[in-house]
Amino acid sequence: MxxxxxxxxxxxxxxxxxxxxxxxxxxxxxxxxxxxxxxxxxxxxxxxxxxxxxxxxxxxxxxxxxxxxxxxxHAARTGVRGMDFVNARGRTLARTTAFTLTGGVAGSPDIxxxxxxxxxxxxxxxxxxxxxxxxxxxxxxxxxxxxxxxxxxxxxxxxxxxxxxxxxxxxxxxxxxxxxxxxxxHRLGRYIAIGDVPNFLGYDRWETFYAAGPDRRVCYFAGAGSTRVMFSKTAPDLDVDRYDEEGLKALLRSHFAGDGWQTDRLLDEVTATPDFYFDDLRxxxxxxxxxxxxxxxxxxxxxxxxxxxxxxxxxxxxxxxxxxxxxxxxxxxxxxxxxxxxxxxxxxxxxxxxxxxxGNLYITRPRFWLQLQQIRLSNLRPLRRVMTGLAAGSKxxxxxxxxxxxxxxxxx
Structure with a gap:
């Protein structure tokens, strides 16, 4: 070797x-x-x-x-084939198979x-x-x-x-x-909540992002053998250490309930899973x-x-x-x-x-709009490589x- x-x-x-x-x-x-x-x-x-x-x-x-x-x-790869963004009614705003925001560029040596x-x-x-x-x-x-x-x-x-x-x-x-x-x-002023959920959308190795608001995102991720959801939110004043698990679940609901798309169903699923995870980014x-x-x-x-x-x-x-x-x-x-x-x-x-x-998961409203355009343009073969590099980031x-x-x- x-x-x-x-x-x-x-x-x-x-x-x-x-x-x-x-x-x-x-x-x-x-x-x-x-x-x-x-x-x-x-x-x-x-x-x-x-x-x-x-x-x-x-x-x-x-x-x-x-x-x-x-x-x-390699055998344990999630195998996710691509990603899309949807709006509150589930309509696709942008879609690509050139990269994913969680996994990076398709076909790269990264795992x-x-x-x-x-x-x-x-x-x-x-x-x-x-x-x-x-x-x-x-x-x-x-x-x-x-x-x-x-x-x-x-x-x-x-x-x-x-x-x-x-x-x-x-x-x-x-x-x-x-x-x-x-x-x-150093607290970055954001948090994430993650948990296992059933694949009720029937996805096959795909991830969907929903921007519930300028400071919130939901990601539904269905990889090989595992379906998970991730909530992320800007929360500069949050002291996560003050809450027990039930308090964190209640906090998550208060921030995302009624946000549209599949958010309420996902909140029910993630707060019921035994592997519920919540932490601020530091x-x-x-x-x-x-x-x-x-x-x-x-x-x-x-x-x-x-x-x-x-x-x-x-x-x-x-x-x-x-x-x-x-x-x-x-x-x-x-x-x-x-x-x-x-x-x-x-x-x-x-x-x-x-x-x-x-990173490329927690971005401002102007950068979110720009990212959508990069995702759309990444589907055009002459621009695929350049747009993929810009949107997928520098990992x-x-x-x-x-x-x-x-x-x-x-x-x-």
Whole structure:
């Protein structure tokens, strides 16, 4: 696969990874490949289901290829063939098969699949080389010059050489191991609500967007084997942490009820599903993603938010780069963590900037009108490529914007 041979002897080889989402198992795979001994602890008691379709772009596709997972990822594609926009009466305003706003350009090497499918692939590829501990999480992290002692909620304590937090935007690792003023949460002033729904419209691998108002969108997404709905709304003053699940469902209804098209039916379906998800869009900004023997990867250190369309790509690429730098430094965490930070920083900045600009799902009324014209024109063969690039956005280009440690050695 063009990859360097695994190392058999490294310093600081005992690595605790907190979180078994996307970044955690990817990191575990590559650490084990390089001769480290990874342990993953996950707060939940099983693989978490649910979530929307996710995208694997650019260099993240290269990582899956090197893991031997490319064929499995292709087999799990959502297979969505195109998209349209409708009005309140269900009349089509614009339609295209050149791209989708969730998955990107048709025929590109990028991969759209369900989060659960990708997470399962990553877990299956690491079970033989990684210890997994479910239903537990760190409550204290004590560093010395030579090791890290981690106390867990279960009451146990274990010693590791390094700890990596891969536990998401609300990272407990970040809260425990880093000073309170060491990170900044930037709220983008929007939220999303997602859930599984029956395919009552009978779609075959298609997605429909409905702009319920200048600050609201509904997306009905029917991919291979899964139909989901996503609501998104501008809400600058929303403090999502003040609500329980029932409160969030009531809030969603208050914002979208009576909006037209199939919105009321979709509200009934999504608020009844057991995998209902609601969160505001936020970013994590940090001056450093490491402190002593502890580092962060993925959303825990540099969440760009779902509006970037690049969160999964960041998680996979960040994990690969971190493992590669630790291997190149023979386990010297001071050197490896600093190199990881320098290599990833411009890439993260580009992803976060795309989200702050609205990605291509959360746009103003003038941009919405322009996007409709781009979608219409993308059906004209002479203009297809140009209009597709303008409407689908810059995810593909940004996804290629990082070099790997083994690229520098000419072994990629």
């Amino acid at each position: 063009g990859e360097t041979e695994p190392r058999t002897s490294v310093h600081n080889h005992r690595v605790l990874i907190v979180g078994a989402g996307i970044a955690g198992p990817t990191l575990a795979y590559w650490l084990a490949h390089h001769g480290f001994t990874p342990t993953v602890v996950e707060r939940s008691r099983q693989v978490r289901g649910g979530g929307q379709a996710i995208d694997v772009h650019g260099r993240a596709v290269d990582v899956l290829t090197r893991m031997g997972l490319l064929d499995a990822a 759209e699949l369900m989060r659960t499918d990708l997470a399962t692939m990553l877990l299956d590829s690491t079970r033989a080389t990684t210890e997994y501990v479910y239903g537990d999480h760190p409550v204290a992290i004590d560093q010395t010059a030579s090791a890290v002692t981690v106390e867990f909620a279960s009451g146990s304590a274990r010693e590791f050489d390094l700890v990596v937090g891969a536990d998401g935007v609300r990272s407990a690792t970040r809260s425990i191991a880093f000073p309170a003023d060491g990170h900044r949460l 970013q994590v900004h940090m001056d450093a993603w490491h402190l002593g023997r502890v580092a962060l990867v993925g959303d825990a250190g540099y969440c760009a938010s779902p509006s970037s369309g690049l969160g999964t790509t960041l998680a996979i690429v960040g994990a690969y780069v971190l493992a590669g730098e630790l291997a190149a430094a023979h386990g010297d965490h001071h050197l490896a963590f600093a190199r990881y930070d320098r290599r990833m920083r411009p890439f993260v900045a580009d992803c976060q900037e795309r989200a702050r600009r609205g 593909g280009r940004i996804g290629m914007g990082v070099t790997f440690p083994d690229d520098d050695r000419g072994t990629a």
